[in-house]
Amino acid sequence: MRHNVGMKRLDYIRVVLMEPSHPGNIGACARAMANMGLSRLTLVRPAEFPSAAADARAAGADHILKNATVTAGLDEALADCELVIGASARARTLAWPELPPPAAMRETLARKSPAALLFGRESSGLSNSELERCHYLVSIPTDPEFPSLNLAAAVLVLAYELRKAAGEEDGDDAEIKHNEEPRAAAKDMRAFYTHLEKLLELVEFGQDPGAEKLQRKLVRLFNRAQPYAREVRMLRGIFRAVEEKISGRKK
């Protein structure tokens, strides 16, 4: 049984936008949050809210906009948060503790207590006094030649890392999703290779002295595909059709 404790902890996380100037960005942030399972949005002195532009860009994440908290100051926005992580695009000269997104989001989630992700203004980021409210800064790696992330893009990347961290706690692994269908068993693969070898003899392809080497190459190729049992049966059906055509049983 899966308990989804990691996913439930996403409910502790609050996204705080500092003086967002474009209502469209607020909507896009709400959509990104909803995509990743975050729900609590706080807006500190938004230029315009509510707004039709925000609704449009939210693309259905109306519940987040409807439940958003609007505050007159940062103190009020962060009042119930025990951990504040500041998203900062700019390299800082001051020695703020800084973590890459995966580590920062794992740390945030591990707290199991109300935490805020604080995002600065589109134009000028966070002021020094606002940065001082943060326990950590998180910096999203970008191309130094084009570092300016859209506000919703920054929210999306951190929300995505939060969801990944939640998934890891819940036991999702990074493995290839396995299909339930059976792969061909080793003995079926051996029979397949024997059949293939006979077929190559029949059509006189790659015979001595290269035959053994050729066979090894084919083994490597087909093993790489890890064929399903059904696929091996299909290939052998093709081999039989070739044999029948050559023997003249099929005109």
Add this chain to the structure above:
Amino acid sequence: MRHNVGMKRLDYIRVVLMEPSHPGNIGACARAMANMGLSRLTLVRPAEFPSAAADARAAGADHILKNATVTAGLDEALADCELVIGASARARTLAWPELPPPAAMRETLARKSPAALLFGRESSGLSNSELERCHYLVSIPTDPEFPSLNLAAAVLVLAYELRKAAGEEDGDDAEIKHNEEPRAAAKDMRAFYTHLEKLLELVEFGQDPGAEKLQRKLVRLFNRAQPYAREVRMLRGIFRAVEEKISGRKK
């Protein structure tokens, strides 16, 4: 000394958008790409391009829009790509190999050869025949209750994971040894499948009404193996030997 080999490999990656309907999304994708250091954008039958809306949303990533390739079909877009990763939001019933974003992007970058990230239409994603062009699918984890990612958001998440993977490679230098040998390019795989189809006709295997379905099964099997160029030449050599035997040129 840092060589930035990982970052340089980002130049191999092509973002391919299938029939994007909103020019604003094209611009937002270009911005996301530029943020993460990707530069090669291909648009297959865009509804509108170039466009003022794309320029506006690109927010300065003009070089990407200016250098974007526009094609009339997917074949042309993927012609030089040895690996195609399809971004797919929907759960598939068919057995496509599927990787989570970090693993998929590490694999993509490790190849050191031209690769495409293929994104479907805003409304309807990728068709089955388009999905068959993909060696892997990558699925971005989202909240099942609000799974619909904006096109640029999907591009951003994968580009972000690519940049992280590049950073990891440049950080530790302890590179996994990858084979330098070239994989078969998409156009060579197409020629291979056409050849295979003719051969199946010749031996009267799985002809109508099952022919198309059979062909799709074979495409999935061989795509999964991601054959090297040399292997595809070898297989086609076998096909020719069968043809010659049947035609009587070889007794």
